[in-house]
Amino acid sequence: MFYSIRTAEISLHSEIENSLAQRQRTVQSLIENRLDLLEVYLHTTASNQVFTSLTGENFEFNNIAEDMIYMFQDSALGANLDIFFLTDSSGKVLMDAGLPLYNIEPMLNSLRSPLHYTSEWTLVHSPNLTALLKATPIFDPASIQLRGYMFIGLAIGQNRSFIQSLAERADLDALSIHYQQARLIQYSPSITLPVRSSEETTSSQMRAYENLYLLNATLKINNKAYPLNLKMGIDKQRFTSVSEHYWQTFFLLSGVFLLLLILAAWLLHLSHSRAISQLTNYIQGIQQGLRVRFFPTGIYEYNQVGEAMQHMVENLKIAATVFESAEGMVVTDENKYILRVNQAFTDITGYQAKDVLGHHIKVIRSGRHNQSFYDELELQLKTQGSWQGEIFNKRKNGEEYLQWTMITAVMSDNDNEIINYVITLIDITQRNAAESKIKQLAFYDQLTGLPNRQLLMERLESARLNSQRSKQYGAILYLDLDDFKTLNDTRGHDTGDKFLTLVSQRLIDCVRRTDTVARIGGDEFVIILEQLDTDLDIGSQRADSLCKKILDTLSKPYYIDNIEHFSTLSIGVTLFLGEAKGIDELLKHADLAMYQAKGAGRNTHRFFNPEMQAKVLEHAAMANDIRHALTRNEFTLYYQPQVTHDGKLTGAEALIRWQHPKQGTISPIEFIPIAEETGLIIPLGEWVLDQACQVLAVWQHSPLTDSLVLAINISAKQFHQTGFVQQVLEALKRYEANPHRLKLELTESMLHEDLEDTITKMSQLKKYGVSFSLDDFGTGYSSLNYLKRLPLDQLKIDKSFVRDLLTNSHDADIARTIVSLAKSMNLAVIAEGVETQEQRLALASYGCLDFQGYLFSRPVPLEAFPFNYPDGISTTVKIN
Numbered sequence: 001m002f003y004s005i006r007t008a009e010i011s012l013h014s015e016i017e018n019s020l021a022q023r024q025r026t027v028q029s030l031i032e033n034r035l036d037l038l039e040v041y042l043h044t045t046a047s048n049q050v051f052t053s054l055t056g057e058n059f060e061f062n063n064i065a066e067d068m069i070y071m072f073q074d075s076a077l078g079a080n081l082d083i084f085f086l087t088d089s090s091g092k093v094l095m096d097a098g099l100p101l102y103n104i105e106p107m108l109n110s111l112r113s114p115l116h117y118t119s120e121w122t123l124v125h126s127p128n129l130t131a132l133l134k135a136t137p138i139f140d141p142a143s144i145q146l147r148g149y150m151f152i153g154l155a156i157g158q159n160r161s162f163i164q165s166l167a168e169r170a171d172l173d174a175l176s177i178h179y180q181q182a183r184l185i186q187y188s189p190s191i192t193l194p195v196r197s198s199e200e201t202t203s204s205q206m207r208a209y210e211n212l213y214l215l216n217a218t219l220k221i222n223n224k225a226y227p228l229n230l231k232m233g234i235d236k237q238r239f240t241s242v243s244e245h246y247w248q249t250f251f252l253l254s255g256v257f258l259l260l261l262i263l264a265a266w267l268l269h270l271s272h273s274r275a276i277s278q279l280t281n282y283i284q285g286i287q288q289g290l291r292v293r294f295f296p297t298g299i300y301e302y303n304q305v306g307e308a309m310q311h312m313v314e315n316l317k318i319a320a321t322v323f324e325s326a327e328g329m330v331v332t333d334e335n336k337y338i339l340r341v342n343q344a345f346t347d348i349t350g351y352q353a354k355d356v357l358g359h360h361i362k363v364i365r366s367g368r369h370n371q372s373f374y375d376e377l378e379l380q381l382k383t384q385g386s387w388q389g390e391i392f393n394k395r396k397n398g399e400e401y402l403q404w405t406m407i408t409a410v411m412s413d414n415d416n417e418i419i420n421y422v423i424t425l426i427d428i429t430q431r432n433a434a435e436s437k438i439k440q441l442a443f444y445d446q447l448t449g450l451p452n453r454q455l456l457m458e459r460l461e462s463a464r465l466n467s468q469r470s471k472q473y474g475a476i477l478y479l480d481l482d483d484f485k486t487l488n489d490t491r492g493h494d495t496g497d498k499f500l501t502l503v504s505q506r507l508i509d510c511v512r513r514t515d516t517v518a519r520i521g522g523d524e525f526v527i528i529l530e531q532l533d534t535d536l537d538i539g540s541q542r543a544d545s546l547c548k549k550i551l552d553t554l555s556k557p558y559y560i561d562n563i564e565h566f567s568t569l570s571i572g573v574t575l576f577l578g579e580a581k582g583i584d585e586l587l588k589h590a591d592l593a594m595y596q597a598k599g600a601g602r603n604t605h606r607f608f609n610p611e612m613q614a615k616v617l618e619h620a621a622m623a624n625d626i627r628h629a630l631t632r633n634e635f636t637l638y639y640q641p642q643v644t645h646d647g648k649l650t651g652a653e654a655l656i657r658w659q660h661p662k663q664g665t666i667s668p669i670e671f672i673p674i675a676e677e678t679g680l681i682i683p684l685g686e687w688v689l690d691q692a693c694q695v696l697a698v699w700q701h702s703p704l705t706d707s708l709v710l711a712i713n714i715s716a717k718q719f720h721q722t723g724f725v726q727q728v729l730e731a732l733k734r735y736e737a738n739p740h741r742l743k744l745e746l747t748e749s750m751l752h753e754d755l756e757d758t759i760t761k762m763s764q765l766k767k768y769g770v771s772f773s774l775d776d777f778g779t780g781y782s783s784l785n786y787l788k789r790l791p792l793d794q795l796k797i798d799k800s801f802v803r804d805l806l807t808n809s810h811d812a813d814i815a816r817t818i819v820s821l822a823k824s825m826n827l828a829v830i831a832e833g834v835e836t837q838e839q840r841l842a843l844a845s846y847g848c849l850d851f852q853g854y855l856f857s858r859p860v861p862l863e864a865f866p867f868n869y870p871d872g873i874s875t876t877v878k879i880n
Contacts, residue, residue: 016239017206020215023232026170032221034154034162035121039134041081042152046136083131083153086138087114089146102129102155114149123226130157130184132221156228157184173212174233177219184228191235212236275299283309328403328425334418336361348403348427350396361423366394377407381421385409390428402428445519447497448504456518456526460583463516463530468578470531473539477527477547478572478590479507482602484523487565498560499567510550526587532575539575540607547571547605555603568603570594575607623678625660626671630683634659637691638859641869642711642830645840645849649869651709651743653832653852654692655859656684676715685718689731695862696742697735704867711743711773716753719746725764732768739769745796747775755786762791773830777818788825795822797848799833806838819847 083098091114096104107126116122117135124133133153140147155162156177167175167187174188186193194209206215212233219228275297286309293310296303328345332338338356346352349364356363369392380387388406395401403425410420443455451459460476467474481503488496500523507517507525516528529546532539550571558565572594576586593608600606629635636659639652658666675681692712699705718724732739744765746758762772773794774787797818805812815831822829831843834853843851857866 012239013206016208016213016234017215019239020206020213020232020234023170023172023234024215024217024230027166027172027175027230027232028220030166030169031154031219035132035134035221038081038152038154042134042136042150046138046150081152082155082159083133083151085151086148087151088148094148098153099155102131102158104129107131114151117151118149120224121221123228124153125179128158129155130179131155132226160185160187163187170232172232173235173238174214174231176231178229178231180227188233191233193231193233208236213239271297272299279305328427330361330421330423330425332361332421332423334420336421338363339420345425348395348425349393355396364393366392366400368392368400381407381409382418385411393425404428448501448519450504450508450525451516451518453518453520456516456520456528457583459516459518460528460586463528464576464578464583464586466530467576471577472530472534473532473536473575473577475529475532475539475543475573475575476586476590477529477543477550477605478587478594479525479527479550480570480594480598481523482568482570482598484567487567491560491563495560495563499558499565502558502560503554503567506553507550510546510553526590536575536577543573543575544605544607547573551603551605570597570602571605572597573605573607619674622671622674623680626675626678626680626684629658629660630680630687632661634661635684635687636861637688637695639710639862639865640852640859641857641866642709642850642852643856643869645844645851647869649708649867650850651711651741652865653711653713653745653859654688654695655713656688657859676717679717681715682718682721685715686727688712689728690734692742693731693735693737696737700738700741707741709741709743709771711745713745713747713775716747719761720754720757725761728765728770729768739765740771742769743771743773743794745773745775748777755789759789759791766791784821787821792825792827794828794830797829797831797843799831799853802831802833802839802843802853803835805842806836812842815843815848816846819843823847 081098082102083104085096085098085104086094088094091111093104093108098104107124107129110124110126111117111133114135114137117133118137121132121134124131131153133151135149135151137149138147139145157179163175163177163185164187166172173191174186174193176186176188176193177184191212193212194214206213208214212235214231214233217230217232219226219230278295278297296307328348329342330338330345331340338359338361341351341353341356351364377387386406386408388404390402391405392400393403405426406424408422408424409418410422411417412419443452444450445452463474484496484499487499500519503525504517504519507527511517511527511529514530516526518526518528520526527546529543532542551569554567554569558567572590572592574586574589574593589608593606596606597604636657637654638657639654641649642651642653643649656668658668658671660666672681675684689712692710696710699708699710721727728742728744731737732742766772771793772791773796774790774792775796776798777795795818797815801811801815801818803811805815819829828850829848830850830852831839831848832852834840834843834851834855836855839853840851840855856869860866
């Protein structure tokens with residue numbers, strides 16, 4: 001009963017609460033829509049002002065008023081602009097075009113810097129006026145000089161028509177707005193709002209009063225909470241029918257509860273009766289020798305009894321199963337007279353159970369062992385309780401065979417006397433067959449029947465030695481099927497296995513009986529050709545002819561389960577003449593040549609040449625040098641300034657350089673790809689991060705450099721490490737560097753690897769002040785959907801677009817589009833690779849006002865960095 005009452009109360013409360021919450025969302029949405037409309041008019045007016053100023057001869061603020069009156073003369077909003085005024089750059093009011101009802105003079109005295117109101121709606125409270133304000137700067141388009149600010153606002157405290165509209169459109173009986181604990185305005189034409197304590201005023205829960213339900217909520221605009229409380233009320237009379245419905249639900253649930261109680265009692269009785277009957281039937285089934293299984297009932301005690309009996313029966317079955325194993329078993333009494341044998345004994349010896357039961361075990365003896373052998377066996381059984389070894393016995397047909405025999409004495413628990421012997425027989429003939437099977441498994445591929453890698457290596461070593469003795473060339477063909485994975489993924493592994501079997505047969509048909517075709521795994525095959533010729537050219541020609549034959553044969557269609565399939569392969573070839581370099585090296589050569597064939601477009605073959613090996617060795621040597629360079633401090637950082645359009649130094653980008661002790665300066669273009677490929681980019685990136693934080697820590701203590709931002713490049717592998725965020729924070733903490741002065745430059749490739757991981761890590765670091773720039777923007781593929789989700793601060797125009805933007809309209813359009821995109825997403829934009837004054841001026845005309853490039857400075861060591869730019873650069877550039 002209590003549950004029914006409680007259920008009815010909770011349901012009624014939830015219904016009312018949902019109704020008020022829906023109205024709260026409506027009020028919230030109406031306020032946001034009003035502010036959005038005001039913001040649209042604010043920016044539209046500002047844009048119209050810029051347009052008229054561009055076409056007029058002079059730029060004057062009185063033109064703005066005329067533009068505003070013209071734009072809003074036919075708009076309903078134009079007659080209800082609560083607050084609308086202009087100020088010059090110093091904050092002086094030049095024009096007040098708002099409603100005369102609102103005196104903005106007291107509010108102006110409490111305003112902060114106009115910049116504070118440009119990013120979002122800001123609440124301004126004064127004794128006679130409370131309003132939400134937003135501003136936008138006004139620039140002179142010709143000189144890009146700040147001329148003033150345009151403000152627009154929504155009056156909150158004194159706007160009776162607006163609050164009445166909110167209440168009516170949200171279907172509320174009462175609505176009031178409070179600032180902190182003071183009531184600003186109230187609308188309640190037919191109902192009286194109760195006087196609340198300060199604690200209740202700030203509570204966000206719904207409360208019920210004598211005549212209404214009231215909900216307190218904090219005003220949020222675009223998910224930002226403002227210190228304004230909304231109190232929304234609905235007359236209780238609206239929920240009379242709902243209350244009646246839930247009390248009807250209460251009485252219905254009470255009836256159902258009583259019915260369920262009666263039903264439960266009946267089911268309990270039925271469950272006990274069924275459990276007893278089920279347990280009784282199980283016991284009877286065991287007694288009758290039936291294969292029965294106990295199924296748990298709903299009664300715990302009955303289940304314990306049934307499960308205990310089932311475990312006992314299962315143990316007996318296990319013992320019987322062990323006895324009927326693949327090994328022959330004999331049980332005798334203490335005098336070795338046979339009591340029981342299993343089927344495996346019959347299979348091994350040919351004797352049926354009826355032939356030997358009651359007979360002495362010597363009935364199966366062959367006579368090849370003398371009596372002393374058996375006497376020694378008896379002695380060990382008595383002293384050690386067991387014996388094992390090989391015995392020649394005789395089958396029923398008289399055939400002698402060698403068997404492995406294990407005999408165990410079973411002792412009495414009372415007097416420790418032998419009461420039985422258990423004898424296990426294993427036919428050695430069967431074991432020899434199993435060993436042959438194991439050999440087959442060890443040396444041959446089970447799918448195709450071809451030699452596997454182990455047998456291939458043995459035959460390859462044999463072929464190498466034969467080549468050395470006969471002075472005739474041999475060849476290794478390394479074959480890899482092109483795009484075999486697609487067939488496996490689309491048609492299934494069964495189809496893939498059938499295809500590999502067909503390929504194997506075609507390869508066998510292509511070669512001589514003396515050649516070896518092996519499958520070494522997946523879709524890779526190796527062919528060993530022997531006795532090609534003593535002449536290298538002839539041997540090469542024969543290997544080349546065979547490759548063409550194989551390519552032609554395997555390109556013909558395959559028919560698998562009535563499906564036509566085409567396939568190609570790539571072949572790498574290396575010749576040998578008993579080289580001492582070893583078979584592993586020969587296989588590597590063939591493998592390298594195969595990858596050359598893959599790179600040449602597939603469905604072809606390539607012969608190994610030393611240049612391939614040299615390239616691989618050079619790659620490995622550089623990777624090894626990078627490892628040593630990290631420990632020997634051979635890397636250093638150079639710094640390239642980043643400046644604004646008016647020549648102000650804003651920061652620098654740190655660029656790594658390698659001073660090799662033997663090769664001199666090595667370009668990052670040469671070693672960075674190898675570092676990426678080998679994973680050395682991770683310790684290299686950690687070193688750059690550590691050095692950058694050290695520099696920032698020094699810069700922040702000098703008035704000349706404490707505002708500079710240092711940008712470093714982050715590779716995808718380093719960024720996607722699990723502990724990357726902690727790595728950055730620890731480096732900043734280690735040198736007490738300011739996170740707001742560190743900028744991480746990411747590449748577009750990171751957008752395709754793990755977008756959610758990228759967003760999470762960027763967001764975590766931005767909480768500490770670290771900023772992000774998207775490097776080389778425009779050279780890859782960046783989905784706008786991805787970009788708008790990334791918490792970026794800046795886009796960087798790639799130097800490839802900057803280089804030719806004066807002569808290539810396509811590059812100019814791309815640069816212009818990037819600037820426009822950055823502005824639409826509220827992102828900063830910087831151009832790299834700026835080398836001429838003309839490039840700088842063109843970019844500035846697009847709206848890009850930050851630059852980096854040789855026009856300002858080449859990358860230089862820290863000690864040569866031009867901190868007093870532009871005076872610190874020998875070829876000073878004049879910035880207009």
